[in-house]
Amino acid sequence: MPIGQAKFGLLGGVASLGSLEFIEEKSITSSTATMEFTNIKESEYDVHLLQYKGFEVDASNARPVLRFYENGTLETDSVYQSAHQQMRATGTYSQPSSTGHSYVRLGGGGSNSNDPDNGYVYIYNAGKSNRYTHTNEHTAGIYFGDNALISEFGGSILPQKSVVDGLQILTWSVGNNITNLQAKLFGVKQ
């Protein structure tokens, strides 16, 4: 057999422990610029799951975005790439994409307390120094312009071979602060 196959639980007789392992939870309840995850245990997991809810900003026309730390240094250059499908309850569909973002695009809501954004992000290969870091995200929130449901899904990439060892959630609108956000980071057991 040209593969290394290991069975757990069902056939191998190994105790069936949970595989979605909680790493860290963060909360913002008053005006703060960013949320930081600096101990993501990137050497232990090749798939991370980041869940967030209640993202709100002290500004209109805001949205949540994500940046990566590479060996402790935050990547803020316009090197991220994203392709999303956006769906709005008003019947509007669009496909925002970019090869020169300074962040990983997340959702389309989150402008203020009436327009929160919520979602999840899978992060692949963060700890592999010889691989790019990829993501898949899916979000649901309220769009500030019409107070109607907005959802996005898509994929993003940091096309740099580096060890991603931290995450930062912030708002797309420069100079504004997050006023509410709860987020949990999980590793998927190998």
Place this chain on the structure above:
Amino acid sequence: MSNLILIDETTVGTPANRINITNVFSADYDTYCIQVTDTLAGTQRENNSMDMQLINSSDSVVTDTTYDSEMLFARNFSGTYLNIGGAGRNEIAILYHDNGSQNGNGNMIMWVFNPFQSDTYTFQVQQSSGRMSYPSTTEIPHMSKGIGILRQQSSITGYSFINRDNYNINTGTFRTYGLKVG
């Protein structure tokens, strides 16, 4: 309480055209999460990809055209997205990638519903993110979100990935989890 329970972890050791993941679906769970990470093809190709097919209780790969699948596919992040799929196909999902010199990585999260239950069809929803070549040797990112179904009321026990054009799958990790509830 619920959680993902790791059932199987398969890592490509020796490159092969087809990777079979057997005996992972059973009566123990009705919902599964498949996580595919870090796949690389052995040979460079424009639009290089792996087709996913299912394995029945006789350990045979279902290769006939009884699948329907559809996905929204962003091939490159600066152009119009594509709709790939249709009825009567011979794969339940497609994952694009390419070889290492092209940084042609494939990564995917898939949820599979009722594969083992013999009186229902098998459904999947998936999301992928990676890197491929198009056109020719131009490196580009890709992402997809899609659905698939096997229109057979049969008991499915595993799944298989086969690279197009008889090229090898050189690397990749395939993990299968059951969703435990209660």
